[in-house]
Amino acid sequence: MGISIRAEGLRISKGGREILAVDNLEIGRGEVWGLIGPNGAGKSTLIQVLALLEEPDSGSIFFDGQKIDYHRALSWRRQLAVVFQEALLLDTTVFNNVAVGLRFRGIPRPVVKERVEHWLEVLRISHLAGRPARRLSGGEAQRVSLARAFVLEPRVLFLDEPFAALDAPTRGALLEELHLILRETGITAVFVTHDFTELPFLADRVAALQGGRIVQTGRPETILWQPASVELAAFVGITNLLPGEARLNGSGPVQVRLQGGVTILAGTRVGGRVVACLRPEEIIIQGGNAAEAPVNRLRGRVRHIIPQGGQYRVELDCGLPLVALAGASQLRQGCLQPGREVLATFPPEAVHLIPA
Ligand SMILES: Nc1ncnc2c1ncn2[C@@H]1O[C@H](COP(=O)(O)OP(=O)(O)OP(=O)(O)O)[C@@H](O)[C@H]1O
Numbered sequence: 001m002g003i004s005i006r007a008e009g010l011r012i013s014k015g016g017r018e019i020l021a022v023d024n025l026e027i028g029r030g031e032v033w034g035l036i037g038p039n040g041a042g043k044s045t046l047i048q049v050l051a052l053l054e055e056p057d058s059g060s061i062f063f064d065g066q067k068i069d070y071h072r073a074l075s076w077r078r079q080l081a082v083v084f085q086e087a088l089l090l091d092t093t094v095f096n097n098v099a100v101g102l103r104f105r106g107i108p109r110p111v112v113k114e115r116v117e118h119w120l121e122v123l124r125i126s127h128l129a130g131r132p133a134r135r136l137s138g139g140e141a142q143r144v145s146l147a148r149a150f151v152l153e154p155r156v157l158f159l160d161e162p163f164a165a166l167d168a169p170t171r172g173a174l175l176e177e178l179h180l181i182l183r184e185t186g187i188t189a190v191f192v193t194h195d196f197t198e199l200p201f202l203a204d205r206v207a208a209l210q211g212g213r214i215v216q217t218g219r220p221e222t223i224l225w226q227p228a229s230v231e232l233a234a235f236v237g238i239t240n241l242l243p244g245e246a247r248l249n250g251s252g253p254v255q256v257r258l259q260g261g262v263t264i265l266a267g268t269r270v271g272g273r274v275v276a277c278l279r280p281e282e283i284i285i286q287g288g289n290a291a292e293a294p295v296n297r298l299r300g301r302v303r304h305i306i307p308q309g310g311q312y313r314v315e316l317d318c319g320l321p322l323v324a325l326a327g328a329s330q331l332r333q334g335c336l337q338p339g340r341e342v343l344a345t346f347p348p349e350a351v352h353l354i355p356a
Pocket residue numbers: 014015019037038039040041042043044045046
């Protein structure tokens with residue numbers, strides 16, 4: 001079973017600059033947390049501190065409510081495991097790489113053999129046991145890293161962009177296996193990712209960092225659909241960030257007059273100057289003569305169609321620039337061609353407002 005983690009008042013400065021300032025972070029037992037944020041936001045530093053690899057200048061870490069004393073932290077350290085982007089394998093066989101941590105701990109040979117074989121099997125690399133670890137593919141090497149971490153039966157697993165260098169199918173398969181293992185073992189896990197699409201699949205909660213501070217925590221859907229800042233919205237793939245003026249009408253939908261004169265309805269109850277956030281996948285594009293939706297319908301023309309990760313990014317001119325996502329089948333139907341007139345619709349609930 002996992003450990004609960006609490007961090008209070010963490011501060012780290014390097015090169016005369018504060019690079020981490022986390023006032024409060026609480027991670028429940030068995031929860032899986034994703035850390036996101038732009039380059040240099042402090043994600044790796046936070047992982048290092050939570051994993052007790054680096055002592056903060058000030059502040060405290062609590063595991064299961066007990067404050068960490070860095071001089072007596074060995075027994076806690078033994079309950080943690082870290083997996084990095086680079087597999088960092090030793091120049092020996094796969095089996096020995098997975099066994100090394102257990103041997104260090106003086107675990108009897110038959111137990112080592114049993115546990116290593118179990119985790120090689122779970123991670124589907126039993127057939128690689130006798131292979132030199134340095135000659136593995138990236139995906140195989142990362143499976144070995146995970147086996148090496150899980151074999152120690154940690155209560156917290158930290159992962160710093162473990163799958164960043166892998167191709168999409170390998171990454172997808174490993175994500176699915178990691179998800180199942182974490183659910184089965186109940187281990188607490190904290191992972192860093194640049195790929196926000198991984199979050200709803202793997203994370204219970206997400207912490208978004210910017211400039212060394214946590215700017216928002218919440219469920220993955222909240223972070224992706226209702227980010228707290230325009231910077232975070234852009235970071236999590238909200239391509240439509242539309243400045244405007246919101247008007248609250250009693251308990252009715254909020255009307256937003258966007259720059260350029262178009263008015264749309266939004267789901268967030270905020271008045272005044274706002275930025276309306278609309279995820280590209282929320283926009284439905286139909287042929288120009290399609291039956292009109294009752295609200296939030298914008299007529300426009302297709303400007304560009306650009307392939308994007310198995311889908312197509314469709315740039316529209318609807319009196320204001322809009323970006324939508326379309327599938328290959330939509331493209332085959334023929335209405336999505338540069339220059340064609342189309343109708344873009346989206347539900348008010350999909351429009352999130354951030355005060356400007
Ligand atoms: N030893 C150091 N001396 C000076 N600055 C440092 C040092 N280590 C890290 N930093 C700075 O601290 C900030 C946070 O670094 P960190 O590696 O934690 O960010 P990150 O969010 O993990 O970034 P990335 O996504 O690029 O991996 C960066 O601006 C980095 O340059």
